[in-house]
Amino acid sequence: MEVVLILVLLLAPGFKEHLVEGDVHMVSSSVGENLILNCSINSTVLQLEEVTWRKLPDTMVLLFQENQTFSESSHETYRDRVEFFSSEIPRGNFSLKLKDVRLKDKGEFICEVHTDEFTAQTSVIIQRIGFSSLQKFILVLCFFSLALALGLGFTLFIILQKKEISRRVMIMHIILTCCPSICMFISFILRSKEGFLNEVVICSTLSLARCLMLMRTAPHLNTLPEWLQKALKTMSVPLYFSIVGMAAFSVEFVRYKGLSSRQFERAMMFVGVMIYCVCSVLSAKFTLREISFLFLELYNGNLFSIFLHDQPRTPGITNVISGVFMTLCLFVSLQIHCFQNKPFKCLHIFVSAIFVASACVANISTLVGLDIAEVWCLLFTTVLYIVVWLALIFVLRYLQEKKNHRCCKWRGVGYLCCAGFISVMVVVNASCYLYFIRTYIIYKDSSIYLVMMILLNIVAPAALFDHPTHPPRLPHVILHVFGASGLSIVYSIILASELLVEAETGTLPEFYLIIFPFESLFISAWICLHIYCSWMKMRDRIKNNFEDGREAGFQVDGDGGEMEVLSTDSRQSPEKGLLIIVGQDLQLDISLVSV
Numbered sequence: 380m381e382v383v384l385i386l387v388l389l390l391a392p393g394f395k396e397h398l399v400e401g402d403v404h405m406v407s408s409s410v411g412e413n414l415i416l417n418c419s420i421n422s423t424v425l426q427l428e429e430v431t432w433r434k435l436p437d438t439m440v441l442l443f444q445e446n447q448t449f450s451e452s453s454h455e456t457y458r459d460r461v462e463f464f465s466s467e468i469p470r471g472n473f474s475l476k477l478k479d480v481r482l483k484d485k486g487e488f489i490c491e492v493h494t495d496e497f498t499a500q501t502s503v504i505i506q507r508i509g510f511s512s513l514q515k516f517i518l519v520l521c522f523f524s525l526a527l528a529l530g531l532g533f534t535l536f537i538i539l540q541k542k543e544i545s546r547r548v549m550i551m552h553i554i555l556t557c558c559p560s561i562c563m564f565i566s567f568i569l570r571s572k573e574g575f576l577n578e579v580v581i582c583s584t585l586s587l588a589r590c591l592m593l594m595r596t597a598p599h600l601n602t603l604p605e606w607l608q609k610a611l612k613t614m615s616v617p618l619y620f621s622i623v624g625m626a627a628f629s630v631e632f633v634r635y636k637g638l639s640s641r642q643f644e645r646a647m648m649f650v651g652v653m654i655y656c657v658c659s660v661l662s663a664k665f666t667l668r669e670i671s672f673l674f675l676e677l678y679n680g681n682l683f684s685i686f687l688h689d690q691p692r693t694p695g696i697t698n699v700i701s702g703v704f705m706t707l708c709l710f711v712s713l714q715i716h717c718f719q720n721k722p723f724k725c726l727h728i729f730v731s732a733i734f735v736a737s738a739c740v741a742n743i744s745t746l747v748g749l750d751i752a753e754v755w756c757l758l759f760t761t762v763l764y765i766v767v768w769l770a771l772i773f774v775l776r777y778l779q780e781k782k783n784h785r786c787c788k789w790r791g792v793g794y795l796c797c798a799g800f801i802s803v804m805v806v807v808n809a810s811c812y813l814y815f816i817r818t819y820i821i822y823k824d825s826s827i828y829l830v831m832m833i834l835l836n837i838v839a840p841a842a843l844f845d846h847p848t849h850p851p852r853l854p855h856v857i858l859h860v861f862g863a864s865g866l867s868i869v870y871s872i873i874l875a876s877e878l879l880v881e882a883e884t885g886t887l888p889e890f891y892l893i894i895f896p897f898e899s900l901f902i903s904a905w906i907c908l909h910i911y912c913s914w915m916k917m918r919d920r921i922k923n924n925f926e927d928g929r930e931a932g933f934q935v936d937g938d939g940g941e942m943e944v945l946s947t948d949s950r951q952s953p954e955k956g957l958l959i960i961v962g963q964d965l966q967l968d969i970s971l972v973s974v
Contacts, residue, residue: 405504408480410511416503418490420471429493430473432461434486441475443468456483482508482881508882517566518875524562525871531555532864539856544599552863556593559867560586566874577630577827578891584626585898586870589862591615591622595846596859596905612846617663620675620838621656624682627831628652652681658733659842668843669711670730675839676704676808677737682835683812684741686828696815698760701738703811705764707804708734709771710797716775718794723775735768809836830895837902847912854908862901869897 408414420427432440434457441461442452448463460478467474473490485508491500510518531551538548567583594600595615600608628649659674680700687696712731716723742757812832873890880888 404502405506407507407509408505409509410480410482410514412480414477414480414505416475416477416488416490418473418475418501418503420473420492426495427492428495431489431491431493432473432475433489433491434484435489440488443473480505480508482514482878483886484508485882485884510878510882513569514878517569518878520562520566520569521871521875524559524566524867525875527562528555528559528864528867528871532860532868535863536856536860539598539860540853542852544602549599549602552597552599555863556590556597559864559871560590563867563870563874570874580626580630581623581827581831582870582891582894584623585894588619588622589866589898589901591619592902592905593859593863596855596862598852598855598859600846613663613666613668614660616838616842617656617659617671617675620678620835620842621659623831623838624652624678624835625656627682628685648681648685652678655681663842668845669715672839672842673708673711673734675842676707677734679812679832679835679839680704680737680741683816683832686816696811697741697744698757699811700808700815701741701764702760703804703808705735705738705767707801707808708738709767710800710804712771712775714794714797714801717778718790718797720790723779728772731768731772735764738764805836805840809833812836826889826892830892834895834899834902837899837906841902841906844906844909847909848916850908850912854911858901858904858908861904866897866901870894 404417406414406416416432418430418432420430428444430443432442434440438454438456439452440454440457441463442449443463448465450458450462453461457477462476462478463473464476473492475488475490477484485505488503488505489500490503491498531554535548535551535555538551563586564583567579567586571579591611592615595611600611603611655674655678659671659678662668662671662674683700708731712727715721716727739761742761809832813829816828816832873893877888877890880886880890
């Protein structure tokens with residue numbers, strides 16, 4: 380009798396349409412509330428196989444199968460936020476309870492029922508989701524930061540143009556530098572309630588770290604106490620780089636839980652990063668800018684390894700990246716100790732050994748699980764690094780003993796060649812990072828890693844520059860106001876736009892990626908200002924020496940430093956004098972051409 384009843388029901392017209400009761404309906408809610416999405420099954424259904432809740436286009440919300448609820452099948456966005464009413468399931472009620480409603484929940488939810496013969500579905504559309512009090516507060520902070528940046532930025536630009544430095548101006552500058560950044564930091568932290576880890580950690584860190592660069596680019600930096608001036612001029616870039624890099628590390632590190640071997644490897648990389656961070660800051664403190672730059676590049680390499688840590692073993696990547704770094708290290712050593720005549724002592728040999736050892740360890744760490752050809756290639760590369768490094772030590776020590784026999788013209792040409800090769804290596808290094816990230820990160824969004832590496836590869840060469848003595852007033856003021864006011868405006872507009880667009884469409888736009896190009900533009904403009912100041916200083920010195928009919932040469936003092944020697948020999952040709960003067964002024968910095 381039951382079999383006959385089932386057949387009658389299945390063959391009855393309209394049964395499929397009435398398998399799920401209820402029509403498509405629309406609901407509204409507010410952020411943070413609980414919402415019930417209705418779905419009831421006809422009580423005559425006897426062979427129920429599966430009930431699924433999905434959010435269009437294709438996000439699994441919850442699965443009921445074989446009389447069990449599989450919560451682990453839910454997408455991470457809805458895990459621990461959805462559940463059935465267990466007591467109502469025997470009655471055919473598969474309504475879904477959605478807890479802690481978020482803006483991105485806006486859209487259409489499908490309840491799909493599967494039997495052994497038919498499939499039917501009904502829809503619930505969340506049409507409108509109102510802002511919570513927390514999100515309204517975020518919008519208020521964005522508006523306040525925007526108004527503060529616009530008002531104080533315009534006012535401070537006019538005052539700085541008049542070269543007015545007073546207590547009132549300093550207070551305005553401190554407020555403009557700190558308050559909008561703090562407002563945006565708080566806004567991004569509050570945004571973490573909705574679980575946007577990348578956006579929260581990285582953007583909030585950038586908001587605070589930018590204060591260091593703003594203090595260094597301040598037009599009235601020389602009015603600050605001498606100890607604070609020195610600290611900002613030497614350590615602002617490595618600190619900025621380290622803080623932003625640590626934020627990127629933390630995002631990748633917290634994704635993995637437990638004490639697996641892969642997690643242990645990440646922990647070791649994290650320890651290495653901390654060591655490179657400390658070494659970079661200490662090198663900058665003792666005005667060893669080139670050494671600080673190399674430690675930052677090692678830091679960058681570790682961050683790159685973290686990004687590719689889950690991908691298959693790729694010895695080719697290691698070989699290319701370590702080779703580029705070793706070339707960069709060798710040319711920087713030649714530039715410092717050969718063409719700048721700085722002493723090459725045991726401390727410098729020890730520091731160079733750290734760089735060589737890091738490149739060799741990077742090669743050796745990838746030997747496990749490779750075939751014989753790849754093993755021999757990496758081992759040969761490692762031995763080659765050591766041999767070349769030892770040869771460089773021998774050459775530098777030999778040249779240090781024969782330093783009085785080197786002419787200034789040879790030193791100038793050699794310095795220029797090293798600077799050119801270093802510039803090429805910096806560009807090649809950045810290009811390799813971007814290419815490998817784009818190629819090998821295929822299981823997760825690579826855009827955040829691309830923009831992050833672009834920013835860090837721009838910041839690292841900035842560590843090579845000393846602070847310009849007399850930068851042009853108008854470009855300097857424009858740059859500083861852009862960093863202090865313009866970037867705060869960009870942050871405010873982007874965060875507010877994200878909230879409004881998400882409330883309207885239910886999807887989260889990646890507007891925060893726009894922040895990185897603007898940060899990169901700010902750092903790049905600062906480097907360009909350094910290059911311009913260095914070129915103007917060199918041009919004026921060449922012009923003055925030609926007008927005086929003198930030739931500039933070099934003499935090395937007892938401490939290894941260099942002093943300018945003016946020769947009044949009228950028999951020297953202007954062309955020869957120009958070459959030697961250029962050799963002198965190339966002492967400005969290798970990063971003059973590395974950008």
